[in-house]
Ligand SMILES: *Cc1c(COP(=O)(O)O)cnc(C)c1O
């Protein structure tokens with residue numbers, strides 16, 4: 001038998017009007033604001049089994065009595081919750097916060113805390129007889145709602161802004177989500193999802209009242225993991241504000257029920273490039289600050305229109321908490337700190353709480369002896385591009401121990417994430433001497449360039465300057481990476497002496513090339529579908545006068561950065577020979593044709609050498 005519907009009410013956070021869940025469970029039909037679930041704690045108190053609550057193993061489903069679920073035969077669960085709460089000893093020691101904890105929400109079924117909310121929300125969709133689900137998302141909500149809808153047997157339509165990280169898209173598609181990319185921002189997706197739901201009668205999932213109920217289990221778990229004691233501070237990364245207000249509600253309900261005696265202070269944290277809630281809270285505004293085009297590496301919280309701002313402000317005020325922002329550079333540094341010191345790999349959004357700790361301590365918003373819990377909201381695998389932006393590309397070597405020894409001796413470049421040395425900072429605007437190159441490379445990448453590496457770098461930098469370019473930090477890194485790699489690539493037998501290509505409208509591009517193959521000069525010409533294709537064909541004809549060997553090109557990637565970031569075009573070619581040997585050859589240049597020819601030449605020489613063995 002379904003449970004009595006009277007143990008909770010849906011109330012508008014703004015005008016106070018009560019709604020039946022069959023009428024709306026997303027936004028108030030009168031004023032358009034968020035709804036809140038008010039639980040009858042007396043009823044919960046009678047229903048809960050205190051022994052089970054205190055002794056059963058952790059899991060979000062253990063707290064069913066706290067959720068507005070009527071029909072338990074409909075529960076959709078993938079074993080969410082029971083995420084580890086680590087004492088972050090090393091970071092705590094470094095910054096002077098010995099009772100610093102990190103709750104790693106990346107351990108949830110789809111790698112993000114949102115699964116806690118999806119448990120409740122998709123169960124409610126089934127209870128309310130939904131035929132399909134639709135949702136707007138910056139990526140993580142998409143994957144989570146897709147996974148739970150699939151378990152529930154409901155089709156799921158998902159709208160994400162174009163440019164959503166590929167990890168999140170691949171996950172969503174794999175769970176069977178019907179994914180649409182919108183040429184716009186998250187706010188456009190929200191508007192469209194609402195319309196789609198109204199027109200077709202789909203259940204609208206997202207940052208609404210039922211989802212927030214699921215977030216309460218984070219609070220319940222923290223209390224239990226701290227052996228039924230209450231932390232002083234809980235720091236939560238905020239996009240819509242749903243998670244923070246849900247966690248706060250969890251603490252408040254436990255106190256109302258008499259399980260705990262005090263409450264933690266809640267701190268909302270956001271990136272400076274999307275500080276909708278933080279800015280409004282600091283200004284004591286009633287509503288969020290609209291950010292039309294969020295600009296942050298922490299894409300999961302890049303939400304310009306936070307639907308749960310009012311609930312979030314209430315939580316911050318009621319808990320005597322506050323808000324704090326961090327820059328993208330601080331966020332990336334915190335992401336690396338968590339991974340390196342505590343082996344916690346979280347996406348940039350999940351690192352924001354740790355990024356804000358130094359300033360919170362400095363401003364005495366938190367004090368050194370307090371127990372502080374940071375919520376690392378999602379796993380780092382969700383957005384590998386963000387994490388890898390903190391590193392230089394790993395060097396490739398030939399399969400021999402000498403190259404490994406050499407590599408260990410010289411080391412690899414490290415990128416400092418200092419604020420005033422962003423990737424687009426100009427390092428050289430006129431030709432530097434080698435002393436200058438050595439000192440800048442040491443300062444920026446903790447790498448001492450000598451010998452061939454330095455010589456190679458000097459050549460490339462001089463060439464860039466001569467062509468009228470500035471050398472930015474990103475350029476210097478590419479040049480350094482390439483110079484290191486070049487020490488592992490044979491220079492023979494193929495060298496390019498001269499080339500020209502003609503590309504006239506309406507005719508196939510033609511090219512002429514002169515090469516040196518084992519010291520003898522050969523020339524040839526050819527036409528192709530594009531100038532690079534024509535040049536490679538001409539090169540093949542020229543080389544065929546000396547050798548039968550010719551590798552094939554399997555993949556050709558061109559990566560052009562914005563001109564503010566880098567003057568270089570990076571080219572990568574996957575090449576294979578007839579024996580199945582394969583190499584990935586890279587080169588960069590301001591000129592795409594030069595980069596392509598150099599990459600091809602490197603790949604050729606690597607494969608040719610392999611053939612000789
Ligand atoms: C969704 C999300 C957030 C923000 O949560 P809100 O409930 O929107 O405030 C933070 N971090 C990650 C990783 C997320 O996916």
Ligand SMILES: [Zn+2]
Nearest residue numbers: 012015028031
């Ligand atoms: Zn209202």
